[in-house]
Amino acid sequence: MDREEKITILKNAKQKVLNSLTTPRNSKATYKGSCLCKAVQFQVQGRLVPPDACHCTNCRKQSGHFFVSTDILRSALSTQGTDTITWYQSSEKVKRGFCSICGSLLFWDAIDSDHMGIAMGAFDLPTHTKIVAHIFTDYQGDYYEINDDIPKIPD
Numbered sequence: 001m002d003r004e005e006k007i008t009i010l011k012n013a014k015q016k017v018l019n020s021l022t023t024p025r026n027s028k029a030t031y032k033g034s035c036l037c038k039a040v041q042f043q044v045q046g047r048l049v050p051p052d053a054c055h056c057t058n059c060r061k062q063s064g065h066f067f068v069s070t071d072i073l074r075s076a077l078s079t080q081g082t083d084t085i086t087w088y089q090s091s092e093k094v095k096r097g098f099c100s101i102c103g104s105l106l107f108w109d110a111i112d113s114d115h116m117g118i119a120m121g122a123f124d125l126p127t128h129t130k131i132v133a134h135i136f137t138d139y140q141g142d143y144y145e146i147n148d149d150i151p152k153i154p155d
């Protein structure tokens with residue numbers, strides 16, 4: 001699947017998700033979250049971009065299954081307990097942040113980008129969003145099927 005094709009699929013899927021949401025779309029919304037032990041807490045300003053579910057090996061290894069995260073502008077995030085976050089650099093351009101007390105995976109940060117990912121599981125409910133796509137499904141585990149009608153991007 002080439003880049004154009006992927007972008008088109010994602011764009012269409014995102015529009016579909018956005019159309020299906022019946023919930024607040026105003027940019028003044030604040031979404032809060034934390035790790036399991038609550039030593040790390042965060043707030044995101046503005047509504048949450050529809051997340052994707054990443055089935056790549058790194059995400060599976062670190063999260064314990066596949067990893068669902070939303071993409072936010074770094075400047076929209078404020079964090080408390082940053083001293084407790086451990087950053088693991090998983091590839092040349094990506095570091096992953098987790099709570100060093102309870103182990104919750106929280107952040108996926110692309111170095112050189114003003115955007116970063118936040119684990120959807122860390123958010124308090126409701127999140128007012130829905131998964132838009134499964135990505136890197138060529139690398140998914142062999143112990144589950146993806147049976148929903150959400151688009152799949154193989155690589």
Ligand SMILES: [Zn+2]
Pocket residue numbers: 035036037038039040099100101102103104
């Ligand atoms: Zn914690």
Ligand SMILES: [Zn+2]
Pocket residue numbers: 054055056057058059060067136
């Ligand atoms: Zn991944």
